[in-house]
Amino acid sequence: MESKGLESDGLRPFRLAPWFSERPWGRRDLRPWYSAADISGMTQPVGEAWLTGPECVVETGEFAGRTLAQVAAEAGERVVGAGGKDLAGKDFLHKDGGAEFPLLVKLLFPSEKLSVQVHPDDAMARAMGQPRGKTECWYVLEAEAGATIALGLREGVTVEAVRSAIAAGTLEELLEWVPVEAGEMVFVDAGTVHSIGPGVVLLETQQTSDVTFRLYDYGRGRELHLELGLRALKTRTAAGKVRPRAMDGFVRLIEQKYFVVDRYDVAAGEEAIVPVDGAGCVVGLRGEVVVESEGCEDVELPMGRAVVVPAGSGVVRVKSRAGASFVNCWAPVAQ
Numbered sequence: 001m002e003s004k005g006l007e008s009d010g011l012r013p014f015r016l017a018p019w020f021s022e023r024p025w026g027r028r029d030l031r032p033w034y035s036a037a038d039i040s041g042m043t044q045p046v047g048e049a050w051l052t053g054p055e056c057v058v059e060t061g062e063f064a065g066r067t068l069a070q071v072a073a074e075a076g077e078r079v080v081g082a083g084g085k086d087l088a089g090k091d092f093l094h095k096d097g098g099a100e101f102p103l104l105v106k107l108l109f110p111s112e113k114l115s116v117q118v119h120p121d122d123a124m125a126r127a128m129g130q131p132r133g134k135t136e137c138w139y140v141l142e143a144e145a146g147a148t149i150a151l152g153l154r155e156g157v158t159v160e161a162v163r164s165a166i167a168a169g170t171l172e173e174l175l176e177w178v179p180v181e182a183g184e185m186v187f188v189d190a191g192t193v194h195s196i197g198p199g200v201v202l203l204e205t206q207q208t209s210d211v212t213f214r215l216y217d218y219g220r221g222r223e224l225h226l227e228l229g230l231r232a233l234k235t236r237t238a239a240g241k242v243r244p245r246a247m248d249g250f251v252r253l254i255e256q257k258y259f260v261v262d263r264y265d266v267a268a269g270e271e272a273i274v275p276v277d278g279a280g281c282v283v284g285l286r287g288e289v290v291v292e293s294e295g296c297e298d299v300e301l302p303m304g305r306a307v308v309v310p311a312g313s314g315v316v317r318v319k320s321r322a323g324a325s326f327v328n329c330w331a332p333v334a335q
Contacts, residue, residue: 011071011078011310012296013282014063016056018107018304023047024220025112025198033107033201033304049107051306052281054100060299068308073098080279081311081333100131100208102279102331103259105306108138108202114195116150116171116216120232121190125211136206137242137254138186139261139327141285144199150175151239152192159230162193162215166226171216178241185242185253185261191234203283205259205329249273253327262328266320276313280330281306287324292317301326 020039026047030039039046050056054069063071072079080099119134126132138149150172153162157174165171175193180186180200188194193215196202213229214222244263245252249272253261264272266289274282282291284303291299291307293316301307301318309316311333318326 011075011313012061013291013293013299013307013309013313013316014061014071015059015299015301015305015307016052016068016281017059018049018051018306019053019055019057020046021048021050024222025110025114027109027111030109033109045111047109049109049304051105051107051283051304052101052103052308053106056306061296068101072101075099075310078312079308079310080331101308102208103281103329104204104206104208104210105281105283105329106204106206107141107304108196108200108204110196110198110200113197113218115214115218115220115222116175116193116195117212117214118193118229118233119188119190119209119213120211120228124232125209128211130209130211132207132209133190134207134209134211135190135256135258136188136204137256137259137261138188138196139203139205139253140180140182140184140186140200141203142201143180143182146179147181147199148177148179148197149186149200150193150195150197151178151186151188152176152194152237153233153235157235159233159235162233163226163230166216166224169216185244187239187242187254187256189234189237189239191232192237192239193233194239203285203327205261207258250328258331260330260332263325264318264328265325266318266323268320268323271317271319274309274316274318274328276309276311276315276330278331278333279309279311280328281308282316282318283327283329285325285327287320287322289324289326290319290321292319
């Protein structure tokens with residue numbers, strides 16, 4: 001395949017098409033986020049829309065038609081920056097000059113409970129030969145009355161009690177079920193036993209990893225990972241709801257060493273100036289905006305889509321014609 005544009009000094013923001021993942025707990029109707037045409041090829045319920053997954057295809061600019069994985073592998077530091085490290089010290093640049101995009105951002109659409117699961121931290125994941133663990137956060141976009149998530153174990157629950165409850169089919173009783181409302185941010189530390197109930201739509205921002213250990217699945221017949229999950233779980237973690245912070249022109253929803261998520265609300269005819277530190281993406285939540293960056297064409301951003309903003313982009317301007325909201329999800333870099 002001919003290399004187009006990868007010899008230039010830097011990458012410019014580009015939009016990705018979502019990559020849809022079928023899950024038994026998902027939905028067949030994803031409106032208003034996606035139309036029936038968007039998921040016309042799906043034969044089973046859709047549980048996740050990956051917005052910055054490696055399989056996501058570039059929709060705009062000179063890289064249109066390539067996957068995010070292909071662009072990152074060929075463009076290297078022009079995607080993740082010359083440092084190529086997050087604040088945890090993980091190098092996203094490869095020895096061959098390629099790279100991985102540092103964040104996996106998704107929309108989740110549960111119509112039933114997700115499996116009870118846990119993700120390993122960096123140390124355990126690397127001991128297993130994986131590049132990193134999986135710490136994540138959930139921004140609640142929609143929530144029906146009474147919607148809940150499971151976040152950690154109840155006080156005093158031990159690992160052996162978890163093992164016994166899995167065998168007895170009573171693990172749900174040992175979980176801390178937390179009510180959630182639209183607009184709340186939840187931090188899910190690696191090692192936290194967790195699940196998600198129905199009646200919500202969540203924006204998930206996480207380390208680029210898909211290492212998941214399923215502890216309990218309500219008899220759906222899918223594979224469980226009991227021993228690995230029991231090794232990975234921690235009885236107490238830093239997981240919990242995060243209080244938003246008002247900043248200059250935006251709201252900081254969460255700030256962790258792996259990711260930062262900022263929300264912007266832009267009135268009709270106005271613009272937001274978004275500074276770019278590490279690599280990240282802008283995700284449309286309401287209305288439609290236009291992402292502008294020096295030296296590239298404007299990129300339209302409807303809700304449910306992501307525009308990748310490579311490290312080194314300086315600043316981007318996000319303009320709204322009729323009022324809109326978006327988030328900027330980015331990975332802080334080591335100095």
